[in-house]
Amino acid sequence: MNSEPDLQRLLAPMAEQAVDLDGPAFRVDRERVLDRMARASRSAPSSSFRYAMLAAAGFVIVVLGGALWHYRQAATPSAELEIEVTEGSATELHGNVRAQLLPKQATRLAAPNELETAADSQAKVGTADGLQIELRSQTRVALGELQAPHGQLELLRGAVRCSVPHRAKERAFQVVTPDVTVLDLGTVFTVSIDDVAHVTRVSVEEGEVQVQHAAGQTRVRAPNSWSSAPPAPSAESPVNAASSASPSDAPSSTKTPSTAARVTSSKASTLAQEAQLLRQGLAAERQGRAAEAITSLNQLITSYPHSPLVPDARAALARVQARTSP
Amino acid sequence: MAGERWAHAALYDTLYPIVARALQKILHQVPDYEDLVQTSFELIVRTLQKPRAQPIENLATWSSAIAARVALDALRVRTRERRYFDRDTEASDAVADVSAPPLERQLDVRSDLAWLQAALAAMNPDQAQAVLLHDVLGHDLFEVARLTEVSPAAAQKRLSRGHLELKRRAERLAKSRSK
Numbered sequence: 001m002n003s004e005p006d007l008q009r010l011l012a013p014m015a016e017q018a019v020d021l022d023g024p025a026f027r028v029d030r031e032r033v034l035d036r037m038a039r040a041s042r043s044a045p046s047s048s049f050r051y052a053m054l055a056a057a058g059f060v061i062v063v064l065g066g067a068l069w070h071y072r073q074a075a076t077p078s079a080e081l082e083i084e085v086t087e088g089s090a091t092e093l094h095g096n097v098r099a100q101l102l103p104k105q106a107t108r109l110a111a112p113n114e115l116e117t118a119a120d121s122q123a124k125v126g127t128a129d130g131l132q133i134e135l136r137s138q139t140r141v142a143l144g145e146l147q148a149p150h151g152q153l154e155l156l157r158g159a160v161r162c163s164v165p166h167r168a169k170e171r172a173f174q175v176v177t178p179d180v181t182v183l184d185l186g187t188v189f190t191v192s193i194d195d196v197a198h199v200t201r202v203s204v205e206e207g208e209v210q211v212q213h214a215a216g217q218t219r220v221r222a223p224n225s226w227s228s229a230p231p232a233p234s235a236e237s238p239v240n241a242a243s244s245a246s247p248s249d250a251p252s253s254t255k256t257p258s259t260a261a262r263v264t265s266s267k268a269s270t271l272a273q274e275a276q277l278l279r280q281g282l283a284a285e286r287q288g289r290a291a292e293a294i295t296s297l298n299q300l301i302t303s304y305p306h307s308p309l310v311p312d313a314r315a316a317l318a319r320v321q322a323r324t325s326p
Numbered sequence: 327m328a329g330e331r332w333a334h335a336a337l338y339d340t341l342y343p344i345v346a347r348a349l350q351k352i353l354h355q356v357p358d359y360e361d362l363v364q365t366s367f368e369l370i371v372r373t374l375q376k377p378r379a380q381p382i383e384n385l386a387t388w389s390s391a392i393a394a395r396v397a398l399d400a401l402r403v404r405t406r407e408r409r410y411f412d413r414d415t416e417a418s419d420a421v422a423d424v425s426a427p428p429l430e431r432q433l434d435v436r437s438d439l440a441w442l443q444a445a446l447a448a449m450n451p452d453q454a455q456a457v458l459l460h461d462v463l464g465h466d467l468f469e470v471a472r473l474t475e476v477s478p479a480a481a482q483k484r485l486s487r488g489h490l491e492l493k494r495r496a497e498r499l500a501k502s503r504s505k
Contacts, residue, residue: 019343041371
């Protein structure tokens, strides 16, 4: 559907970064660096001491490795997942190979790649340590890393409701969507992707989750929800749209303080439109749709000339035009 | 001692532009920039003092690789700290963020850099290092192989797997936004 992402463009934020040797942001105290180099030079061990240290380190590694292996053997759940199609039908995917799962019957599978539910279908995935994931209708997930120590589920489409037992901190369960990572803090929560609005929504029923997104991270406590959508332009339509797009048993998004704050802010409504245009422009740029990107970015610049987003829009526009010019 | 100081100063003056280039390209502006410069030079000194099977052919490219490794480690530490440290902090401030997400920042073009840094931090470190050395710092494949002490074939494999992984992550992002 989309052209293959251009590697050069992906790496451009680093490859095209200008280097500033004397700027105030990159000021370095030369004497301090020289002091540290001197300390490093003096503390370099002699070779016999180094061999003794290596031998000691090797012994410690062997002992700790053995202990860790025993711990992992005890702590890591069975590699099998229990999958049950509770309604309709579901398919297991291994690359291009698709296998239909039997309905109303628990199936034990060793780490299937992906799982997809059909329309009006639901399925459950359970792990040996008590993690329960409910896949809603028309949902696709990647399960390849679910059994990894950190337990990661990739939500590719649709919605999942996760009920997570208490886990050790280093084995915290996370749900990854294309734009956010939801880190479980011992809870029951639902994550859904809205294909139309291109947003991820997180609704917390119990406990608390941490959402890592492009702007940083946000903790969401029950019974709140969070969305990666820009603020609503008016008090009516986007809030209602968000509510209707949420899973049926998710807390109503009107409970969310963020939503209430958003709809009461008139300034935010203009910003939402500005942001939406920038978002569209940047998305079109990333996907190589130059004409669409130019239209959105130009619209932002001409309609909202005083917007704080205009400098970014101008920069993006310059990039797109530079690429499209012969 | 004075001679050693003089040698370190000469080394620093020669290699600082190389080290700065690698750190700034990969990390851009970071509050601990000076600390990362110090770490890079400490590693350079320590590694130079170790006996080596093969001599260092090009001090500049070798230092660039060390700084790239320091930058990559910093990215990975930052990602880990975000994941674990913040969970232990008091949640009240963060919960307040829910009511007012900084939208401008969220949509800033710098999110491209944040995405790329997060993707590289999450990737296999050897593959991420190959991508950084080849595509960001401009070393050719043979230099990448020498700097990472593997065969050119192994370097090529790491690089192409790194490319595939980056594309896979970008496609996943694009897929959800374009459908």
